[in-house]
Amino acid sequence: MSTIPAVELVETHAPGLGPAASPDLGPCPSPAAPDPRKLESGPSRQWAPHAAHHAAAPKSGLAASAVKEPMGELALRIGKRAGRSVATHQYHRGALRVLRPHYLDDSGQVCYVLVNPGGAYLGADLFLLDVDVEAGAGLLLTTQSATKVYRTPGSFAEQRMALRLGDGARLELMPDQLIAYRQSSYRQNTRVTLRPSSSLVMAEVITPGWAPDGASFKYEELRLRNEIHVETDGGTELLALDNLLIRPPLNDVTGLGFMEGFSHLGSLVVVDARVNQALADELHALTAGYKAHTGMSLTRSIAGTTGLVLRALSNSTGELNSLLGACTALLRERWHGQAPLNLRKY
Amino acid sequence: MSDYQLALQQLVDSALPTGAFAHSFGFETYVDAGVVFDEGSFGVWLAAFVGQQLTYSDGLAIRFLYEGAEVGELDELLSASLLPRQVREASLKMGGRLLEIGTEVFPSPELALYRDLVTTGRAAGHQPLAFAVVARSLGVPFPEALAAYLFATVTSLTQNAVRAIPLGQNAGQRLLRGGADGVAAAVERIPHLAPDDFGALSPGLEISQMRHERQRARMFMS
Numbered sequence: 063m064s065t066i067p068a069v070e071l072v073e074t075h076a077p078g079l080g081p082a083a084s085p086d087l088g089p090c091p092s093p094a095a096p097d098p099r100k101l102e103s104g105p106s107r108q109w110a111p112h113a114a115h116h117a118a119a120p121k122s123g124l125a126a127s128a129v130k131e132p133m134g135e136l137a138l139r140i141g142k143r144a145g146r147s148v149a150t151h152q153y154h155r156g157a158l159r160v161l162r163p164h165y166l167d168d169s170g171q172v173c174y175v176l177v178n179p180g181g182a183y184l185g186a187d188l189f190l191l192d193v194d195v196e197a198g199a200g201l202l203l204t205t206q207s208a209t210k211v212y213r214t215p216g217s218f219a220e221q222r223m224a225l226r227l228g229d230g231a232r233l234e235l236m237p238d239q240l241i242a243y244r245q246s247s248y249r250q251n252t253r254v255t256l257r258p259s260s261s262l263v264m265a266e267v268i269t270p271g272w273a274p275d276g277a278s279f280k281y282e283e284l285r286l287r288n289e290i291h292v293e294t295d296g297g298t299e300l301l302a303l304d305n306l307l308i309r310p311p312l313n314d315v316t317g318l319g320f321m322e323g324f325s326h327l328g329s330l331v332v333v334d335a336r337v338n339q340a341l342a343d344e345l346h347a348l349t350a351g352y353k354a355h356t357g358m359s360l361t362r363s364i365a366g367t368t369g370l371v372l373r374a375l376s377n378s379t380g381e382l383n384s385l386l387g388a389c390t391a392l393l394r395e396r397w398h399g400q401a402p403l404n405l406r407k408y
Numbered sequence: 409m410s411d412y413q414l415a416l417q418q419l420v421d422s423a424l425p426t427g428a429f430a431h432s433f434g435f436e437t438y439v440d441a442g443v444v445f446d447e448g449s450f451g452v453w454l455a456a457f458v459g460q461q462l463t464y465s466d467g468l469a470i471r472f473l474y475e476g477a478e479v480g481e482l483d484e485l486l487s488a489s490l491l492p493r494q495v496r497e498a499s500l501k502m503g504g505r506l507l508e509i510g511t512e513v514f515p516s517p518e519l520a521l522y523r524d525l526v527t528t529g530r531a532a533g534h535q536p537l538a539f540a541v542v543a544r545s546l547g548v549p550f551p552e553a554l555a556a557y558l559f560a561t562v563t564s565l566t567q568n569a570v571r572a573i574p575l576g577q578n579a580g581q582r583l584l585r586g587g588a589d590g591v592a593a594a595v596e597r598i599p600h601l602a603p604d605d606f607g608a609l610s611p612g613l614e615i616s617q618m619r620h621e622r623q624r625a626r627m628f629m630s
Contacts, residue, residue, distance in 0.1 A: 287604065303489040307608035318443065319456030322612040346622065357618025359493045371491045373615050
């Protein structure tokens, strides 16, 4: 592994935008003073696929949360220079930054590790991420640790991510698991726009959360919404809308039809022109070796590219990480001649 | 009697040949696993299906159409959010039949427009949208149309369960009576949902619908 500095970091820390409390002090800190960044009215989002808000237009004034000052912002553009993927633009502000890039092998794919220096998301926090992978470039984006959402009384923490993949561009998005603490609400909106020749792999693990008494599902609400749009010269079409909404206070989330008695949920979404039924069958066979209840299906195809969605229920983050890791290892080997990911060794 | 009453009855009659008898929307996977095996266990599945998937997908799609959303954009949203392939195909198969039947017996400019989008490849043709376009053109008020659609789905699924599990005819009628409460609750709830709620998935239901693709012996196409 070589460690190459990326372009100069642009740091513009605005005073007073630091984390409201140090989450390292305890598992569930609550800010002593009410958060001044009050949530305004509820978002009045359009149903239309193209009108959904995303990080690319946070200041449009259309989304209610645009009135919020973002707690953290990150923009990253990856291009291909002399056979290697490098950051051609990088900007961050507030409680969001990336570590220096790594190259885990000689494939040219660059690996960035996302860091939330505050350690967690708190009430009304808004985090904006804007990631562009230019034609032919490859990015592996992961996190330094689990995403933790602490108490968000009367409000919600929110992450909006806009991801754009150029022709032949490749993105692996492999964040650590999400942990929502007691009385927390969190919304994660990810909008991907890719070309028919792009390659996307995104994995996610959602835990039952954390409460002091050890009980599960004590958070208020989790919304994780992924929109994947395929852009062709003729226009942009919605390939997949993957919308997960878990509201423990309203529903029996543990029972039949929802979590089926399991505690953890894992998802893998792959979009690539090479996705087909034979690949789904192969991945399905792989899943049999894990203690998980899984299902897999293909999306429709748009302009020759197809999505594959794997959903898995299990009782531990470790089991789901192993399962999702086995699937991504197959894809890395098959499509890119790469070894399985082993991020923890770095 | 309202102008639309008999038309609506025809539209939601389980004898309407859309092929609903061929779809279990994943309950057959639970039957195969021995999780759904009698009146009570099917009732649990039915309540989850109506309260979750049917509410957030079909129910919200019907509401958005009544609120004036473009049918083509809703069609795209449904195609993208119905991630289990067999469920997406079921919606399109029944939607296609409904477009055909509707064109024959309840023609309207709105229906002609949707059908045109489908035949020219600009839309896929989903069942709840085809239903909503016809019901709206007939002047059926939204809550009535929504309740009729949801209950028609409950009816066909219950009939399929009676055949597949199998259950007695009286058990089927008790399930319908219970299902009606679930439908009423959904009709209350759907107007209050947020646009971002559209397509909210239930992992267990979704996994069972995906696993159905790999089930060896099956009576249903979904």
